[in-house]
Amino acid sequence: MASVEASLDGHFAPDARHFESLTRSVADSAERYLRGLYQSSRANMERMADVVEGSHYQRVHHMLSESSWDREGVRRQLVVDANGHFGRGGTALVIDESGFAKKGTHSAGVARQWNGRMGKTDNCQVGVFAAITRRQVAALVDAELYLPKAWTSDPKRCEAAGIPESAREFRTKGGIAFDMALRARRSGLLFDWVTFDAGYGHLPWLLQALEDEGERFFAELHSDQAIYLTDPQPAKGRAPTRLASELTPVTVAAWATAQAPTAWRRRKLRDGEKGEVERAFEDAKSACGMAHCQVRGWEAWHHHMTLVMIVLMFRVKQRIEGLDTHRLLSRQDIVEILKHKLPSKTHTDEELVMTIANRHHRRLQAAKSAYGKQGKMPPASFGKPI
Numbered sequence: 001m002a003s004v005e006a007s008l009d010g011h012f013a014p015d016a017r018h019f020e021s022l023t024r025s026v027a028d029s030a031e032r033y034l035r036g037l038y039q040s041s042r043a044n045m046e047r048m049a050d051v052v053e054g055s056h057y058q059r060v061h062h063m064l065s066e067s068s069w070d071r072e073g074v075r076r077q078l079v080v081d082a083n084g085h086f087g088r089g090g091t092a093l094v095i096d097e098s099g100f101a102k103k104g105t106h107s108a109g110v111a112r113q114w115n116g117r118m119g120k121t122d123n124c125q126v127g128v129f130a131a132i133t134r135r136q137v138a139a140l141v142d143a144e145l146y147l148p149k150a151w152t153s154d155p156k157r158c159e160a161a162g163i164p165e166s167a168r169e170f171r172t173k174g175g176i177a178f179d180m181a182l183r184a185r186r187s188g189l190l191f192d193w194v195t196f197d198a199g200y201g202h203l204p205w206l207l208q209a210l211e212d213e214g215e216r217f218f219a220e221l222h223s224d225q226a227i228y229l230t231d232p233q234p235a236k237g238r239a240p241t242r243l244a245s246e247l248t249p250v251t252v253a254a255w256a257t258a259q260a261p262t263a264w265r266r267r268k269l270r271d272g273e274k275g276e277v278e279r280a281f282e283d284a285k286s287a288c289g290m291a292h293c294q295v296r297g298w299e300a301w302h303h304h305m306t307l308v309m310i311v312l313m314f315r316v317k318q319r320i321e322g323l324d325t326h327r328l329l330s331r332q333d334i335v336e337i338l339k340h341k342l343p344s345k346t347h348t349d350e351e352l353v354m355t356i357a358n359r360h361h362r363r364l365q366a367a368k369s370a371y372g373k374q375g376k377m378p379p380a381s382f383g384k385p386i
Helices: 004-019 028-038 045-049 057-065 070-088 155-160 174-186 203-212 252-258 273-287 298-323 331-341 349-372
Strands: 092-101 111-115 120-134 137-145 192-196 217-218
Touching: 004 028, 004 070, 004 298, 028 045, 028 057, 028 137, 028 298, 028 331, 045 057, 045 349, 057 298, 070 120, 070 137, 070 298, 092 111, 092 174, 092 273, 120 273, 120 298, 137 174, 137 273, 137 298, 174 203, 203 217, 273 298, 298 331
Parallel strands: 092 192, 192 217
Antiparallel strands: 092 120, 111 120, 120 137
């Protein structure tokens, strides 16, 4: 337990170079942010600046929202870490999505869309993620924000959210998932198969595309999904406005029931594979600040998620190392150890007063900016910073 701070610093060391440019380094701010994801009760930049020793709000904000550090370089390091921690054999790449509730309309990708975490359509952002899993442990290795058509068809809105032109072409979640699987394989990530739930398994083109790439996959299917037993051809005659087949589809359930018992071959996947990824999402949101991203921009969202993936990989490393010697060690245990051992900014009454004063100053400046855009001044009831 005494070496956990040094372990976290050592884990980040190979990533540090990706936060450097010819003229400036934001590696220190990135490392403070990583600590804040563990230490702060609500992992936003203001709370981090209050809690994390050596943290400065403006520097962290610049690192997250404005600095052009090498996110792809960090992703490549995640692949190296994953291969080192998970090894070969019995490893799956799980593709899944997660929703993040949002207020307003300005955050990149926000729209009224299905939020699986809430189990309803809501105002939210949706990210598509790739996770590597083995031995009942999972770590996220890739993330991409989904942009609904309402965004990709509105260049001014994309410009305001900092969405690069290269990302403004509409892509389905299935398309993102396929590209993510190819990217993982081509980057050298070691995995034996790709797996996903029926939200992606219901896409025949995705299954075919993975098969064409030589990928082994396991996909959930809805029992009432219609399938064709042979490749359907469009109906003959005049070119239809909507493609139709001369064949009659059957449901997955009907096809499965019609098969003889001898037609089935049992395949055992490792227990808890999908559940581990879902728990990784919950851990990331509850203990590592994944859902606390307070910035609106496209780049900032991806920067935040990349930093979350670094701290999740560290937790996985600690968990895997303890599987054989400290099997009862849980994810929450690791978080509590880090919160206890990492140095905190507030130690004395004077430091606490200074922390609150800085917080009030930032809030007053934000209020003046918001009211100024309306040609107004904040009301006197705002008072002065202490």
